[in-house]
Amino acid sequence: xxxxxxxxxxxxxxxxxxxxxxxxxxxxxxxxxxxxxxxxxxxxxxxxxxxxxxxxxxxxxxxxxxxxxxxxxxxxxxxxxxxxxxxxxxxxxxxxxxxxxxxxxxxxxxxxxxxxxxxxxxxxxxxxxxxxxxxxxxxxxxxxxxxxxxxxxxxxxxxxxxxxxxxxxxxxxxxxxxxxxxxxxxxxxxxxxxxxxxxxxxxxxxxxxxxxxxxxxxxxxxxxxxxxxxxxxxxxxxxxxxxxxxxxxxxxxxxxxxxxxxxxxxxxxxxxxxxxxxxxxxxxxxxxxxxxxxxxxxxxxxxxxxxxxxxxxxxxxxxxxxxxxxxxxxxxxxxxxxxxxxxxxxxxxxxxxxxxxxxxxxx
Numbered sequence: 001x002x003x004x005x006x007x008x009x010x011x012x013x014x015x016x017x018x019x020x021x022x023x024x025x026x027x028x029x030x031x032x033x034x035x036x037x038x039x040x041x042x043x044x045x046x047x048x049x050x051x052x053x054x055x056x057x058x059x060x061x062x063x064x065x066x067x068x069x070x071x072x073x074x075x076x077x078x079x080x081x082x083x084x085x086x087x088x089x090x091x092x093x094x095x096x097x098x099x100x101x102x103x104x105x106x107x108x109x110x111x112x113x114x115x116x117x118x119x120x121x122x123x124x125x126x127x128x129x130x131x132x133x134x135x136x137x138x139x140x141x142x143x144x145x146x147x148x149x150x151x152x153x154x155x156x157x158x159x160x161x162x163x164x165x166x167x168x169x170x171x172x173x174x175x176x177x178x179x180x181x182x183x184x185x186x187x188x189x190x191x192x193x194x195x196x197x198x199x200x201x202x203x204x205x206x207x208x209x210x211x212x213x214x215x216x217x218x219x220x221x222x223x224x225x226x227x228x229x230x231x232x233x234x235x236x237x238x239x240x241x242x243x244x245x246x247x248x249x250x251x252x253x254x255x256x257x258x259x260x261x262x263x264x265x266x267x268x269x270x271x272x273x274x275x276x277x278x279x280x281x282x283x284x285x286x287x288x289x290x291x292x293x294x295x296x297x298x299x300x301x302x303x304x305x306x307x308x309x310x311x312x313x314x315x316x317x318x319x320x321x322x323x324x325x326x327x328x329x330x331x332x333x334x335x336x337x338x339x340x341x342x343x344x345x346x347x348x349x350x351x352x353x354x355x356x357x358x359x360x361x362x363x
Contacts, residue, residue, distance in 0.1 A: 013308025013336075014329050025324040026350050028340050033195055033299045034277055035345030036226025036266050046262040058254035062088075063243065066254025074264045075231070081271060082201055083211040084233035088242060091255045093190050093220035094120040096230040099246035100186055100218060101158070104238075105131055110152040112143055114159050116166070118188055119332075121158055138163070140173035147181055155183035161192030161203035165333050167300030169196070172207045178214060184238075186216045193217075194224020195281065195298045199274045213237075224270070227263040229255045277344065284342040284351060291355040296342075302328075303338040303362055311336040314362065323354045338362075 009015040036042060049070065050056045058066035075087035090096040101124030105111045113121060115134040125132040133150050136142040138159075147155055157178055159170045169192070178185035189202040197205030202219070204211065213235040221229040232242065242249055270277060285296045294301065305311035308329045315327035315338065326339035338358070342351050 012330075013312060014331075021319075021324055024322070025319060026322055026346055026354070027324055028342065028346060028351075028354060029324045029326045030341060030343070031191070031223040032226060032345060033224040033281075033341065033343050034226065034270065035343055036224075036269070038345070039226065039266075042226065042265050042269060043262060045265040046258065049261045049265070050258065053257075056257050058257055060254065061250065061252060062254045063250055068254065068257045068260070070257050070261050070264065071255065074260050074267075077264060077267060078231055078233055081199075081267075082204070082217060082233055084215075084217065084235075085213075086236040086239035087231055087233045088239050088249065089255045089260055090218075090230040090232060090249060091252050092228070093118075093188075093218070093222070093230040095248040095252060096218045096220075096232055097121040097188065098124045099242055099248045100216065100232065101125060102127055102247060103242060103245040104184065104186075105156055106154070107131075108152060109154045109156060110150055111156045111158065112146060112150075112183075113157075114138065114163075114170075116163055117158055117160060118164065118190070121188070138168055138171055140171050140177060143174065144177055147177070147183070151181065155181055156186065157183050158186040159188070161187055161189040161196065161206075162298040162300065164191050164300065165328060165337065165339065166302055167296060167298050169206070169297045170203060172209075175207065175209050175215075179212070182214060184214050184216060186218065189217055189219040190223055191298060191300065193219040194270060198278060200224070200270055200277060221259065221263040225263045226266045228259040229263060280344050283348065284344075287348060287351055288342060288355065291352065292359055299342055301340040301342060303340060303358060305336040305338060305362075308336045311338060314338055314358075317361065318354065318357065321354070321357055323350075323357075325354075 060066040071089045074089055079087045097120035101121050105128055111132045113134055114137055116137045133146050135146050159174050162169055193202040194200050196202050217233040219231060221227040288294055288296050288301060311327040315325060318325050328339045329336045
């Protein structure tokens with residue numbers, strides 16, 4: 001039924017399938033930036049929290065009776081350390097972006113979205129018709145021009161803290177533009193929370209930005225926080241609006257209680273050890289600079305590849321050396337890359353080995 005389409009993908013080097021990789025491979029592919037995904041001590045802490053409750057599964061949607069004390073405790077923690085009024089736990093980052101874009105942009109509004117925003121936000125824009133305007137990637141001047149030309153009474157801007165494929169940090173000017181136009185600003189911090197800032201709180205802390213009512217921060221639990229799920233932080237008014245209008249929140253079973261408990265203990269752990277993790281991140285960024293002469297602000301290292309086939313070939317070569325990296329191809333990126341994550345779970349010795357191999361083979 002779909003054999004011709006699958007064959008075309010294989011010929012183009014864009015075919016994908018799931019793999020169970022050898023556990024012996026050194027992981028430089030995952031988004032587990034701080035190496036918390038295999039910390040059994042943290043898992044035991046999370047499970048001990050659940051021991052105090054009779055219910056450890058959500059059972060229903062958030063707005064029926066799936067909202068659990070663990071969800072509330074996690075939201076309270078995130079609001080406290082990030083300086084937001086209110087928060088809501090969501091089943092995944094994909095659902096969080098769908099919730100925000102689908103519900104906040106009403107008929108008379110205008111959404112301005114970075115052209116390289118995550119696919120979950122892009123999919124949601126399909127529901128908006130001419131209410132969405134894309135601006136050039138990380139280009140504050142282009143955004144300003146387009147707001148002046150196409151802006152409405154209520155404008156909404158969507159950017160990422162760190163872009164997942166390029167590793168670029170959003171420019172600070174976007175916050176100023178949101179302030180100047182009194183626009184809602186959605187910041188997807190999936191790849192910046194737990195990585196940027198002295199206390200690893202993300203791009204708001206990185207730039208020293210005070211939280212304002214028109215700022216919205218969302219992020220995932222499946223990256224630096226070593227679990228699964230997502231969150232949205234905003235004003236009480238906006239969170240209440242999401243509870244009443246965001247279909248992915250209203251009609252989805254509440255997020256996993258076990259995963260939320262794990263994220264809760266992991267966030268507490270990160271805050272208690274922020275300086276230690278900050279030092280380890282800085283050290284890995286320094287190693288990348290020394291060997292590849294590339295500046296990293298986060299923990300995403302993209303290595304351009306001349307073709308999809310070459311990206312796959314290099315990935316295979318690295319696996320033969322004992323390393324696993326991502327071979328990222330279209331449509332995720334315009335041009336293929338090796339996506340290397342110099343995460344905390346990888347030793348400095350192994351990081352140097354893989355970077356020297358990449359340098360010798362590609363750069």
